[in-house]
Amino acid sequence: MMSESKDFLRTIVEEDLKSGKNREIITRFPPEPNGFPHIGHAKSICINFGIASDYQGHCNLRMDDTNPTKEDTKYVEALKDAVQWLGFDWGNKVYFTSDYFPKIYDYAKELIKMDKAYVDSLTEEEIREYRGTVTESGKRSKYAKRTIQENLDLFERMKKGEFKDGEHVLRARIDMSAANMKMRDPLLYRIRHAHHFRAGDEWSIYPMYDFAHCLSDYIEGISHSICTLEFENNRDIYNWVLDTLGLELPRPYQYEFARLNINYTVMSKRKLLELVNSGQVSGWDDPRLPTLAGYRRRGYTPESIVNFCDQIGIAKANSMVDVSQLEFCIRDDLNKKVPRVLCVLDPLKVTIENYEGSEEIDASYYPHDVPKEGNRAIPFSREIYIESDDFMENPPKGYYRLTLEQPVRLRHGYIITCKEVIKDADGNIIEIKATYNPESKSGSDSSGIKVKSAIQWVSAAAAKTIEVRLYDRLFKDEAPEGIEDINPDSLQVIKNALIEPAVITEKPDERFQFERQGYFYADPIDYTDEKPVFNKIVGLKDSWAKKTKATENAPKVQAKKVHIDGEVTAMNEAQKVLFDKYTGEFGLNSEVANTLARDEDLSSFYEASLSVLNSPVGLANIVTNEVARELKQMQVSELKFTAKQIAELVKMVDDETISNKIAKQLFEEMVKTGENPTQIVEEKGLVQISDPAKIEPIIDEIIAKNPDNVAKFKAGNTKLLGFFVGQALKATGGKANPKVVNSLVADKLK
């Protein structure tokens, strides 16, 4: 299950289970079948199916198919496929919003009968105008005055198909001047004479998302309706519909999380579509795309994607995850699963002059640290190929591979030494003449030669030619806008790579690690026995490349963001008078005086308490800091405690009956119950302990129990003072006088 810390959604779910709000957790994954699923969908799938399974509930796969002009059955297949591929189970059926059209229609009639919905006949442009803007309120359509009977009749005829598209719509009667634009009489139904891929031609009206979604959730008994952040404003409609209809509890509630963004790619359906349609990529399953079909074709495993989704967490902050996180996940998964084989991408011929004949070398498919069995024979002969990069005439410092002076081991084979470099007319190296040491064979090496590395190679005679497709990030920009940011080198095709024969003849797997290079996948579509094709899934980490390019990646000194301070709104005359009185007469600091003076509720509460107890500073502090918090959430009249009680509380602090810490606890209590603070103190015995003699033994005990922290403290970690004070306070139930504890602890640890 999950690791130590829960995300906010699981926290909510657990609370709801605990409080009895829900007995069962039912979620849903509700895509619109109008595009191919991408890794952002995977995140949503993992959240919805993951939460359901964590709490022994279930998750419905539901197609949100309310717009007949955009949706298609091929997308529902792709969506089903994606969920299944990721390893989740949607039970025995796929749900469709279109199956609920009759019920949703009935609910609409309910609303009309309650006079909470009306048929509007404004044009599209008029509706837009009437809606107003974010700063100006809108105005209601004249058609909103129609009678219930008229509305019922019109709605019925809309359904029957008596009107043309756009002639009428059904709207909720909410509030045309709502600050939330979504609540300005949202549309519930529109006329659409279109063929629906499932419902056929039965309907000529279709419900809007805001109306259909909450009802579909309700119909299915969803407990937690989890969607992305852009629907936050729609939550009000969601609640309005369910509440107004007075539906039986439990009903679903909506929660939102931030959608996934990954750098160097795009995630919106629109931009993805643009890439496919413009031919920038080969199709929806192009391995460079963040579509699930793309990752799958590239060779990513579902496990790696699910793991990635788990790792990135769930929160509400818009963020952009680094691709390296995804790359880590696929490497991590494949590392423990796939066979290692030898492949040469850019071959350089090596003739081993002192070798005659041929032999087969037995080699394991897996390295010592991967607990899997399996091996194959690698043919070896006089003529072999190595990677061009693995030989250098003038190597830089730290180069471990073959050079004129430096021998190298052929992986699983012998150590060779370079004798001669053959070049063409242009000076390009075309062949190496080398010798091998017969005593150096891997596993039975008695040569005593030390080499710095082992390189991949293939026998010239036995190697198979394969096509290898190397993929790089699709965009050169971290946050690409569009096609203009495309990386022109995102695809490199190597037609004549050479691979050891067992990979082709034995087919031990579909995914391989080509040693020292990366993970590769036999392309599920283009691969044939005559012409094998492999896709590069991801490269191995390459600390050599990193070193050689260190200068490029190293310096990125970021300028600290300059912070601009805005202007504070000026106080009006009355506020100024108060402010002067507070700072002058009462001796409050300007910040507290400022807060009080600007808020009428606060200042009158303050003055009321002040008339009971003459402790201007103490009262001001608690009113500004504690009472203010409560007043953010409710009216003065709703407060359970009174100004007089606050005065009582402050009095006890003033005469040191209680500490500030206890005062806060008391305040919390008063907020909830409205009980008198003196009474609570009496009942619970919260009088502060200031006698050092009583506190000392407690501190001694804590010091004895935490020798590590004592040592750290004495070594200079003074932050730990808080730890000791905290422990002491905890031990006394908060009653110890923190000032006394503080000085005592400081003393003892000196």
Place this chain on the structure above:
RNA sequence: UGGGGUGUGGCCAAGCGGUAAGGCACUGGUUUUUGGUACCAGUAUUCAGGGGUUCGAAUCCCUUCACCCCAUCCA
């Protein structure tokens, strides 16, 4: 500009008044016949900025700033 959200290292992200979790990335080191893996170590005197309350603030209060979403008969 009205409303709704969000700001914690290079990138994600815990934390909700008492020692700034964890992962990725990065830097050293050990192991290694993959410059891989694994393992060990290092990396935030500080939580968007500024004030305030408190013995003690990333957490509470005030204030400023930045970014995202909302004016589709899309979802």
